Amino acid sequence: MPSSKTRASLNLDEIVDNALGLIREGGVASLSMRQLSTRLGASLGATYRHLPTKEALLDLCGKALFDRCWQPLQVGEDPLEWLEQQVMNLYNVLTEYRGMAEYVVRHTRDVVNPVHEVLIESGFSESEAPLVATVLTLYTAGALLTDFEHTIAVDAPDPKAMIAAGMHFVLSGPRPVTGAKGTRGKGMPARS
Template structure:
């Protein structure tokens, strides 16, 4: 067991990092706040003082994972390739954290500035009409949410295929359709 952290040294960022490690190892359903506190070398009460519920912690974990997977479009970068890379980055990062997808998808911190506006702007700059951009953005969002929330990796239909490759093919298909 690690050395006990004092109240002054324990912080929300450390708690989120330790939780993400446990989620990678055990999945969202396989870890508890008690295990997290033990991993941190802190009392359960100290952990709850920083993040009052497991749901609040998972919301912060979802935000941290999203923030790690999303990056701004760079000057000179091909917009649709950037968008495909963003979607696949999020898919792979969430695949490493079983059960966390629902906390990224429904996180209240997600604002139009985070996701919707950049995706819409990329689609418009790539020649999509306003209606096509709205429809394509919605379809892409629903497709990714479905892939993340389903047990896609273990589906009999894709048993011999790479689920990530199938998701990437679906994203290419969606972005190529108008």
């Protein structure tokens, strides 16, 4: 049984980091509070004193992963390249930490407005921006659910490269370019 000094030294950052290590190794389904306590060198009771439930732990892990992958748009940075990078960061985190998508997505409320503003700044209309954001969300979710090793030919490109190329296509491929060189058109042509 760990000493009281060990238990007193536990902190949330240490608990979350160790939980994320276990999740990376075996996914969310394999994580238990008992296993985490063993890794921490603490009693199960000490772990529960910091976090009342596994669900509370997973919520903190989701916040930590979101904070690791989401970077604010920097002044002078290309907004569409930034958006593509944010989606790829999210994809990379969610493929590395299987089963964490639900918990990471809970912390994305604050990105809706920045993503909307980037899409508007990049030439999408007010009516197109939510549609494009939804397509990116569904595209990313589909990519996370796809078992690339078993559904794509052996000589196919790297799955991450395919996902990045598809995302680039969604954001810039079929849109007409009008006006000054490099300026995106305002909206897609109306369908007949």
